[in-house]
Structures are given as structure tokens and as C-alpha cells.
Amino acid sequence: MKLMIVGSGYVGLVAGACFSELGHDVVCVDRDAGKIERLRAGIVPIFEPGLEALMLANTAIGRLTFANDLGGLNNGVDAVFIAVGTPPSSIDQSADLSMVFAVARDVARAATSDLVIVTKSTVPVGTGDEIARIMRSTAPKLRFCVASNPEFLREGNAIKDFMAPDRIVIGVEDDPARVALERVYAPLTERGRPLVSTSRRAAELVKYASNCFLATKISFINELADLCEAVGTDIEEVAGGMGLDRRIGSTFLQAGPGYGGSCFPKDCDAMLATAKTNGVTLSVVSSAVAANEARKDAIASRVIRALDCGTEDNVVAVLGLTFKADTDDVRQTPAFPLIHALKQAGISVRVFDPQGMGHARKILTDVEFCHSALEACSGADCAVITTEWQEFCALDARTLARAMRRQRIVDLRNLLDHENFVREGFVVHSVGRPTRLPDQAAPGLRDGGSAPASADWEDVSLALSSNVESGDVVARGRAFSSGAYGAAP
Numbered sequence: 001m002k003l004m005i006v007g008s009g010y011v012g013l014v015a016g017a018c019f020s021e022l023g024h025d026v027v028c029v030d031r032d033a034g035k036i037e038r039l040r041a042g043i044v045p046i047f048e049p050g051l052e053a054l055m056l057a058n059t060a061i062g063r064l065t066f067a068n069d070l071g072g073l074n075n076g077v078d079a080v081f082i083a084v085g086t087p088p089s090s091i092d093q094s095a096d097l098s099m100v101f102a103v104a105r106d107v108a109r110a111a112t113s114d115l116v117i118v119t120k121s122t123v124p125v126g127t128g129d130e131i132a133r134i135m136r137s138t139a140p141k142l143r144f145c146v147a148s149n150p151e152f153l154r155e156g157n158a159i160k161d162f163m164a165p166d167r168i169v170i171g172v173e174d175d176p177a178r179v180a181l182e183r184v185y186a187p188l189t190e191r192g193r194p195l196v197s198t199s200r201r202a203a204e205l206v207k208y209a210s211n212c213f214l215a216t217k218i219s220f221i222n223e224l225a226d227l228c229e230a231v232g233t234d235i236e237e238v239a240g241g242m243g244l245d246r247r248i249g250s251t252f253l254q255a256g257p258g259y260g261g262s263c264f265p266k267d268c269d270a271m272l273a274t275a276k277t278n279g280v281t282l283s284v285v286s287s288a289v290a291a292n293e294a295r296k297d298a299i300a301s302r303v304i305r306a307l308d309c310g311t312e313d314n315v316v317a318v319l320g321l322t323f324k325a326d327t328d329d330v331r332q333t334p335a336f337p338l339i340h341a342l343k344q345a346g347i348s349v350r351v352f353d354p355q356g357m358g359h360a361r362k363i364l365t366d367v368e369f370c371h372s373a374l375e376a377c378s379g380a381d382c383a384v385i386t387t388e389w390q391e392f393c394a395l396d397a398r399t400l401a402r403a404m405r406r407q408r409i410v411d412l413r414n415l416l417d418h419e420n421f422v423r424e425g426f427v428v429h430s431v432g433r434p435t436r437l438p439d440q441a442a443p444g445l446r447d448g449g450s451a452p453a454s455a456d457w458e459d460v461s462l463a464l465s466s467n468v469e470s471g472d473v474v475a476r477g478r479a480f481s482s483g484a485y486g487a488a489p
């Protein structure tokens with residue numbers, strides 16, 4: 001089949017590469033001429049594991065091409081997919097659909113024959129009706145069959161998610177759209193991937209309902225992590241015990257700094273806006289959003305307290321800027337509000353991210369961008385793990401202990417092997433777990449290294465001094481007495 005995808009961002013490029021890999025002829029369109037030029041030159045503008053190889057392989061055989069206008073629309077295209085952004089509106093919580101509607105209008109103007117048009121962008125329920133109306137009024141003589149085909153890929157895992165989806169949802173109101181989409185996805189349904197056919201409105205809502213549910217799961221586990229800290233137990237053990245129940249499932253039960261990214265925050269807001277417009281209260285979703293918002297402040301306060309002295313002259317290394325690992329996307333990342341709060345408190349901030357530095361440089365000011373995690377930590381008083389990058393797991397505790405001015409880690413992803421760090425004299429704060437104190441024999445303590453002493457750290461200080469005397473080491477600290485840490489997608 002011949003497919004056109006309008007909007008060549010995270011979703012459009014992944015869809016284009018994967019559709020062409022499945023055997024379709026695909027043209028990816030974007031209004032950003034520079035982006036199209038780079039794509040034609042083989043430069044992939046986003047970091048997504050596996051994407052570059054797939055794109056280069058399919059462009060080489062001519063099955064994937066790029067354009068910055070709709071010129072190819074009338075060359076036998078079987079379906080046009082809209083994959084442009086639907087950012088939050090600048091006026092209220094709703095989704096800004098101006099780009100979607102602009103594409104609908106442009107496609108209707110450019111079309112010379114009947115067409116199937118499919119919305120892959122995440123759009124509120126009823127948007128398909130409006131797209132159909134716009135197209136009909138723009139080109140009344142043509143028949144446009146408008147369908148919804150929401151995308152569920154996760155950045156960082158997008159190729160796998162697209163090629164082996166849990167489900168494909170198509171929302172159709174007519175046979176031409178149904179037949180076209182069944183043919184588009186035949187290579188996947190033939191491999192046993194389920195295709196769910198619904199009304200167009202239901203498909204639109206499936207996407208929002210799914211994201212809101214996942215956001216709720218994250219907010220739930222984050223609040224539970226706070227309770228674990230308060231009662232001195234470990235969220236990992238609790239989540240592990242919960243997750244084995246198939247009704248609950250083990251995914252999205254990792255406590256962390258709160259959800260971010262380009263989807264969950266805006267999609268929750270847009271769903272709440274839809275509910276409000278329709279006179280419905282979604283109190284569970286509202287609470288999940290409020291819990292996530294509150295987490296931002298709580299995380300910053302935690303890091304500041306972990307410094308365990310005045311904020312002046314303190315240096316914090318923030319490791320990880322993207323909202324999750326394996327992407328370069330920093331949209332709505334939890335790292336930014338944390339950095340902002342640290343700066344407001346007069347703390348110097350050094351940052352490093354394996355992939356997100358390019359985007360972050362356009363947004364962050366007054367921070368020191370470093371070339372490696374180790375460079376960011378050198379001379380720092382505290383290191384904060386904000387993103388679960390695999391390469392941070394390999395950080396050597398001894399090297400870090402020597403490089404840092406004071407040995408403090410706030411591991412917001414429970415990523416590191418904390419045992420190694422306490423052995424090297426670190427105080428280790430994690431999420432939903434007791435704070436770990438330096439091992440008695442740790443080099444930092446042997447050299448008269450500092451112990452935590454603030455009011456929040458009463459338990460910890462006591463534990464530390466008794467450890468030093470008795471040799472009966474480790475984490476009996478009850479972490480912090482208040483506040484919240486967080487989970488993340």
C-alpha cells in the first residue's frame with residue numbers, strides 16, 4: 001500500500017519506518033524543511049533505539065521517502081496518517097488541535113480524489129467528527145473517510161512496541177476506512193497481533209483512558225513509597241508482592257520522581273478538560289495529577305535536605321535530564337522542576353545526560369553542562385539520579401567517592417547498587433526505602449568524613465554515631481520524616 005504520514009516527529013518517523021519495514025511504500029511529510037533535508041541525508045533527528053537502522057534500510061530500497069509538502073498525495077496514496085503534535089493549549093487544560101485541523105484542511109485542499117484519513121495523533125473524543133466536517137466543507141465534492149488509530153508506543157521502546165503491539169486499535173465509521181486499516185496492519189495481525197475495531201469516538205477515548213490509567217498507577221505507587229518511608233519498609237518489596245497478582249501486573253509499579261514526558265501530563269489534562277466540558281468529574285485522574293504535581297516540590301525539598309547544611313556554596317550533580325531512559329526527549333521531564341528549585345535555593349547545578357543534552361541546552365540556563373557523569377560529580381556535594389539510564393548503573397562507587405566533595409547520593413530511580421556506595425562512605429537516599437548510612441569501615445568515615453546532622457536526619461545521625469561505636473552498621477535510618485519521593489514511567 002501507499003501511505004503518507006504527515007508529521008515526522010517521534011510518532012511519525014517510527015510509524016513511517018515501521019510501515020515501510022512491513023512492506024508499504026511510505027512518504028513521511030513534515031513542514032520543517034530543515035528536518036526533511038536532514039532526513040533525506042540520512043540524519044535521524046531523534047534518538048530512538050533501532051530507528052536509524054530501520055530508516056536507512058528502507059530509504060536505501062526506496063520504500064521510505066521524505067517530503068515537505070503534500071505534493072505526493074495524488075500519486076495513488078491509500079491512506080494519510082496525521083501524526084502532528086497536540087500540545088497543551090495555552091488557554092486551558094485542553095489539547096491544542098490547531099495543527100491537526102490545519103493538516104486536515106491542507107489535505108482536503110490538495111486531494112483530487114476520495115481519501116482515507118487516519119488520526120494517529122492523540123486527540124480528544126469527537127475530534128474525528130470535526131476533522132470530517134472540516135474536510136467536507138473544504139472539498140465538498142470528495143468523500144473523506146476519517147478514522148482514528150491511536151498510537152501506544154513508548155519512547156525508548158518504540159520500534160518493538162510498533163512491530164509487536166499489545167493491541168492495534170482502529171476507530172472506524174465506514175467500510176473504506178476499515179478495509180484500508182485492516183490491510184495496513186495485515187502484516188501484524190497475520191503474526192497474531194490483536195486488532196480491535198471500535199467506533200471512532202471509542203478509539204479516541206481508549207488512548208486517553210490508557211494514559212490516564214497508567215499515570216494513576218504511577219501516582220499510586222509514588223504515594224505508597226512515601227508510606228513505606230514513613231513506616232520503614234521497602235517499596236520494592238511491596239511492589240514486587242503486588243505485581244505478581246495478574247489483576248495488578250508488575251509494570252508501572254516503580255517508585256521514582258513522578259511521571260513526565262510529552263504524553264501523560266498533557267493527556268491527563270486534556271482528559272480532565274473533556275470531562276469538565278461534558279459535566280463529568282474524574283476525581284481519580286484529578287488526584288493522580290495533583291499527586292504528581294506535589295511530588296515535584298517534595299523531590300526538590302528532599303534533595304536540599306540531603307545536602308544536610310546551608311544551601312550556599314553547595315554543588316549538586318543532576319544525572320539524567322530526559323523524562324525516561326533511552327530517549328532524548330526532555331518534554332515535561334521531572335529533572336527540570338528539580339533543577340529550577342535547586343537554582344532558586346542558590347545551589348550550583350551540574351548536569352549530564354547521555355542523550356538529552358542537545359534539547360536541554362535550549363531550555364536550561366545557568367547550569368554547567370558536563371561531558372560525563374563523573375565530570376558532573378567531581379567536587380559535588382550530592383549526586384542525584386533522575387533518569388534510569390543503564391550507564392549510570394556502571395558508576396564506580398570508589399571513583400565517585402574520591403571525586404565528590406561530600407559523599408551523598410539521592411537515587412530517585414533506585415537504580416544503583418547501594419551496598420557499594422555505603423561501603424565507600426556514601427549516605428544513600430532512595431525512593432520508598434530506608435536511607436542507607438555509610439558503612440563503619442567506609443573510607444569517608446575513617447578519614448573523619450561528615451555525618452548527617454540536620455533535624456530531619458535525627459534518626460540517621462543517631463544510627464550513624466552508634467554504628468561507628470558498635471560496628472553494628474547499616475540502614476536503620478527511617479529516611480525522612482515527611483515529604484514524598486516519586487515513581488516514574
Ligand SMILES: NC(=O)c1ccc[n+]([C@@H]2O[C@H](COP(=O)([O-])OP(=O)(O)OC[C@H]3O[C@@H](n4cnc5c(N)ncnc54)[C@H](O)[C@@H]3O)[C@@H](O)[C@H]2O)c1
Pocket residue numbers: 006007008009010011012029030031032035083084085086099102103120121122123151152153154155262263
Ligand atoms: N511521543 C510519544 O511517545 C507519543 C506516543 C503516542 C502518541 N503520541 C501522540 O502523537 C502525536 C505526535 O507526537 P510526537 O511526539 O511525534 O510529536 P513531535 O512534536 O515530535 O512531532 C510532530 C511533528 O509534526 C510536524 N508538523 C506540525 N504541523 C505540521 C504540518 N502542518 N504539516 C507537516 N508537519 C507538521 C512538526 O514539525 C513535528 O516534526 C501527539 O498527538 C502525541 O500526543 C506521542
